[in-house]
């Protein structure tokens with residue numbers, strides 16, 4: 001079975017909830033590991049076939065704070081041959097809506113990853129609809 005890692009950074013638990021829903025959807029097809037970005041380094045993701053990166057956006061379009069060092073340290077990786085997709089919650093009343101998703105996608109592309117789906121962005125509360133939509137998104141990841 002292919003291996004997937006879901007790396008999330010979350011201040012109030014929303015990205016963490018999305019990560020959990022993703023894991024539920026993927027576990028029948030992948031051996032899934034869910035990790036808080038604060039607990040790992042970029043090198044740890046290299047053992048996986050599918051890499052899902054999840055960050056909320058804060059203040060002026062910033063990555064969630066635990067993701068900031070990880071993002072900088074990602075520069076040493078070569079993600080050729082790795083499948084990557086990015087997700088994150090945000091709030092469209094902010095100017096830089098879900099900018100963290102775009103930042104992580106751009107970075108992964110620079111590092112030569114194969115971006116296998118457009119980033120999943122969710123506006124507002126993580127309710128049942130959000131969970132259903134991210135599971136639908138995950139069902140298309142292969």
Ligand SMILES: Cc1cc2nc3c(=O)[nH]c(=O)nc-3n(C[C@H](O)[C@H](O)[C@H](O)COP(=O)(O)O)c2cc1C
Pocket residue numbers: 009010011012013014015016056057058059060061062064089090091092094095096097098099124
């Ligand atoms: C002070 C503050 C700043 C925020 N800035 C942004 C932003 O620039 N863009 C955005 O899309 N969402 C922004 N948000 C919304 C959060 O990204 C959103 O609440 C998200 O669900 C938090 O996820 P987390 O609990 O996983 O950290 C902001 C929220 C707060 C409280």
